[in-house]
Amino acid sequence: MKTKHVNPSPPSAAEWMLKKILPDGVWNTPLGDFEEYYRALAAQKGILTANLWYWKQILRLFPGKIWNIFIWSWIMIKNYLKIILRTFKRNKGYTFINITGLSIGLAGCILILLFVHSELSYDRFHEKADRIYRVALKARMGTDSFEVANTPSVLADTLVKDLPEVIDATRLFRVRQTYIKYEENIYKEEHFLFADPDVFEVFDIPLLAGDAKTALKQPHSVVISAAAAEKYFATTQAVGKVLIGENNQSYQVTAVAEDLPGNSHFSFDFLASSLDHEPSRDPDWITNIAHTYVVLQQHIPPKQLDEKLETISRKYIGVAIQKDMGISYDDYLKTGNYFGFFSQPLLDIHLHSDLGNELGANGNYTTVVVFSIIAVLILVVACINFINLATARAAKRANEVGIRKVVGSFRRQLITQFLTESVFLSGISMALALGLVLLLYQMLNNLLDINVSLAVFQTIPAAAGLLAAVVVIGILAGMYPSFLLSSFRPVAVLKGKVRSGIKGRRFRNVLVVFQFFASVFLFIGTIVIFNQLRYMKNKNLGFNKEHIVIVDNVDKLGSHQAAFKNELEKNADIRNASYSVGLPQMRLNAQPYRKEGDEARNTFILVRLHVDIDFFDTYGLEMADGRSFSGEIGSDSEALVINQSAAAALEFSEPLGKRLLDMNNEESPPKAIIGIVKNFHIMPLNESIRPTVLTLMKELKGDYLSVRIRPGTAGKVLGFLKEKWAEAVPSQPLEFTFFDERFNHHYREETRMGKLSTAFAVLAVFIACLGLFGLALFMSEERTKEIGVRKTLGASVPGVVFLLARDFAKWVLFANILAWPAAYFAMHKWLQNFAYRMGLSIWIFLVSGGISLAIALFTVSYQAVKSALANPVESLRYE
């Protein structure tokens, strides 16, 4: 039964809309018509039908209405555009400054955002990216703790077997470098990985040829990248070809993969079947060599995985600990030590993980944040130019506003006009900025050693984002000027009462202060970063890093290491040569040791470096006590040298002669300490000097040979080395680096940051000066008469210049005073990242202040001098 409504009336919201849609003043009759129809319908078919009808009628009104709005706004916009173009033409200088500043700022901002976007996009191209996790290892022993990305080989299978949440697990094994031969050609390859056959189920690695299901199922099979295929076979049609690897192992190419995008945390040229990799079958729970990735079922919280991993650690590592140390896992944890697995989301690996043994260089989240902040700063500085120039020139347009108002413009229309103008301007700037980006992005790639692509611009969100940016920047930058301009009272304006200089002056000064605040801030940041870099590079490392050539791959010499070294020592230009396993300033492994006769739980973690007897001389290490290894004393192969830091940590009253037990190798007898070497920086400088033990290699089996040469003989010695190497290892070319180059390479991230902040500090200062130049231009125009009068009354040129410059200098100084503490706190925080850092000296601040002031004054003085030199007759004549 329909309920009969006594007096139904249309929905009020619908009526309100109808009123809005209808032209002003004529809504009375139609509203009546609608209501009458509505009531009739309601009485006949019920209220619901009537309501529906009413709404439908309104919907049907919309198309016409929108068309109407469009036509009328188009007519207005056409008029606005005409005015805009005229204004631009009449003020070429200002327009140029505005557009240049904004487009450079935008280009800088877009470049940074491209970089940020690429950093944030790492590994997202894998379809299951949000449920892939990497399992890693965390350990804490005594005062030492570390986290590594690699895990035991048996972990992957165990996880699939024990945890129902884990659908799939796959492993990657890294080979530091290897040599691959095809016919006559041998290349050194650094991106050689062994992978489990199901790696393609976890990661999305598109294949150009071959079948992902079977590619790695057989031993001796390898999947190669398109780049590698081109390199070896000059074609990507490489399936079926055979490559020769180390130890004459042959690999048949079973598939060719598309090159992985640059934003992948691992990359490969060769993906060989793990069936060929002996360590992949290692059942040991303490040896960590595999990178293990798991795919979880949908909607499993990561915390659940971590909890399960804890039970896995307890179950399997616990057994190993029981066996090695004779205590249970719980007792082990109670001693404050830890050894267990944890998980990392795949998407966090690039920016949030900095573990030992990563598969590639990772990014840094702080860098990304810092860069984003810089991008915003640059953009704001550029927008401020626009606001400043527009408000400064308000008076010039006051007449236009006055006339428009007299003729009947509403304030809203004027605001729309000025906003259209600034949106138009930001549109032009954006177009120019995109052009600049196109020109410059390769340069950025080279400068930062990254691989940013412009492909993102082809996506709809990016295009929409750029468009939105144009509108938002236009409106933000144009808001204040348009409100200011539209507020003029026509009577006052047309009488000529508005003194443009006064209007918005305080606001402009605030903005100038902000611009220079940002510039000085970036300036100081740049100086600090570079000083810190220089500080680290010149820091006394406790050893001599100059004039050392590092020969890689000396394991290829096999049993001829001693003979090779003897050959080298015959050369007078070679002072010393020393084999070692690992090098100072590399991330070295730490090993558990304990004092002889002490309990197992009192473990010390010591960084260990295997060396030969010449190591101390080659690196110029100094002994604090005892002696270094000697070739004459046979027992030295069972001896240790520790550093001062280790001596302090071990708390021996008299360390010499005391013995330490290598807990990973408990069968071997404890080794006696024969000497204490003065502390030297064995690890990179963001770590402090850790307790270290040096052991003597029993037989020469180093992987690096460090050669100290006489200064100035590098060319000669390298030739000699190559010749000798070719005799000893004919199959492979000599691989060498200079120690100081390797050393500098460690600070890539810092160098990158330094370069980028320099580029953008310069950019910010440039944009700010552009704005300042515009303001100065305007101010001196404003004060033409004043200057004329002053000069007539006898003011000197320097006096006038001083007068004009003083105004700006004041605000730049003020900006400096604000920027100093801000920069101090920010940079102080940044420096906390380094164990060894320089102090923040007052000079850095004074110098940045001085430079910013000098640049500002220089900018202003061009205009100031020009107007001061002008003949007063000229400036006063038209009065």
Add this chain to the structure above:
Amino acid sequence: MKLLTRAEELILWAVLRLKKEAYCLPIHAEISRVTDENWSLGSIYMPLDRLVKKGYLVSRLSDSTPERGGRRKRIYRLTPEGYKALKNARKVQDRMWEKMPGKLEDI
């Protein structure tokens, strides 16, 4: 003489036919009936306005009635020019159909 649009012609016709009661709703009903189409109520205001501007219709406000929420009706009446325009439209129609075959097959 300028030709009427179809909507204008229909409205003039409806106003003529409705004589004294010609306001929006009956006009709408008449047009909907004769065209067999459900016209949107809003879509006849524009042609009505245009016809008033052209001088083919004149309008006045009537008294308000309660079923319209107390709002007044706008009642339209044909002017002589309007009548002429409607006749003209009729004439065009008639001429179009002079000597036309009765069926499509006769062509």
